[in-house]
Amino acid sequence: MVVMDLVIKNGTVATASGGAVLDVGVDGGQIVQLGGTMSAKQEIDAEGMFVLPGGVDPHVHLTPPRTGPGLDSWADNFEIGTRAALAGGVTTVGNMSFPRKGEQMSEGLKRDVEDGLNSSLTDFFHHPVLLDPDPEALEEIPELAMAGHPSVKIFLSFKRFDRNVDDFLRAMRVAAQAGSVVLLHCEDAALMGCCGELVREAGLTSHRHYPETRPVVAERIATERAVGFCEISGAATYVVHLSSQAALDVCRSGRARGLPLYVETRPIYLHLERARFDEPDGAKYAGAPPLRQEHDRDALWAGIVDGAVSTVATDHAPWTLEQK
Ligand SMILES: [Zn+2]
Known part of the structure; x- marks a missing residue:
């Protein structure tokens, strides 16, 4: 039997077709098996718990619409915000991308995509603001x-x-x-x-x-x-x-x-x-x-x-x- 990296055992697993008590086998960072016999280097017992896919939060604000002296800036940023998202089981966020004064949407997006690539701990996408x-x-x-x-x-x-x-x-x-x-x-x-x-x-x-x-x-x-x-x-x-x-x-x-x-x-x-x-x-x-x-x-x-x-x-x- 293949020895996987991780097995999450005895949890109620949410799948596209419903929920069932199944073991989840993970190898190389991917889910490779649902249910059946499996062995792994690490086991997590999830009895009495739900095992859910990563959540998508399609509406967050992690890049400030304006910056500069005297202007409000956000209390956190891509890194802190996505850290909080992960703590809540969210693995993808959709950020509102504001063009700054004189910028087109594509220019604001370029900056915000860069920001996400440098700092985000989750997957992300941007909604350009018109x-x-x-x-x-x-x-x-x-x-x-x-x-x-x-x-x-x-x-x-x-x-x-x-x-x-x-x-x-x-x-x-x-x-x-x-x-x-x-x-x-x-x-x-x-x-x-x-x-x-x-x-x-x-x-x-x-x-x-x-x-x-x-x-x-x-x-x-x-x-x-x-x-x-x-x-x-x-x-x-x-x-x-x-x-x-x-x-x-x-x-x-x-x-x-x-x-x-x-x-x-x-x-x-x-x-x-x-x-x-x-x-x-x-x-x-x-x-x-x-x-x-x-x-x-x-x-x-x-x-x-x-x-x-x-x-x-x-x-x-x-x-x-x-x-x-
Ligand atoms: Zn909003």
Whole structure:
């Protein structure tokens, strides 16, 4: 009998067809046998535990969008972030790659690919962020798809979106033709701007009122637009970090009509609720969108069960409490 490097024994192994108690044989860094008799130099007893494939976290932020004096920078980087990913069983991450001022997406990607190759402890891929949908950027979308970056991220939450909405829609049509997935951050910039003003005018500047600056209606309206953009452009559309029942209902009806629409949510929306903001250091829960209500959380779990939610991703974006 061949003596392998490692056998993981007695665990419940998740395979494409279900789960079963099987031994897993590893040799030369690869799984070479599932089940049956095997012997190895090292054995790990996994009785009572699950043995899972490496996870994919398709939405993280490990490369800063801006750097320089006086600008915010992330609290960690590719190395620290992927170390944490591995500790949680995640072996592939999808990072958002922001072009810096004056850069095209390909230039930002070049830098971020380099960063990943130098520092990442996991496999990785990048989603280029489309900030300025000028003709040159639109030309890049199919080129990037051919080069192994078949996705593009657009923020409806940035004021520049409404200033250039025609061009962003053109970009989605280009993405559809290129076979690229369009990732959309669905919060309406104008509504959030208005809510921010209202909260400030009322003197409600504590972190407790943060959720009021990014209400469900801003997410629902932006998600409705996203579904319309998906329908008209034909682009495979992936709604990132969906947080509310109302927005999920919008996507559910789009999916029922057969649109190529996918929904991501985050663990924080599945496990935490808005009441966290009442804690003294509640600012640490700040995210975009903010934590929602119990019925939203329940709706997301139901969405995972019935398939309305396609993926769970961390959207890990590392800020310090002070920055938040
Ligand atoms: Zn994100």
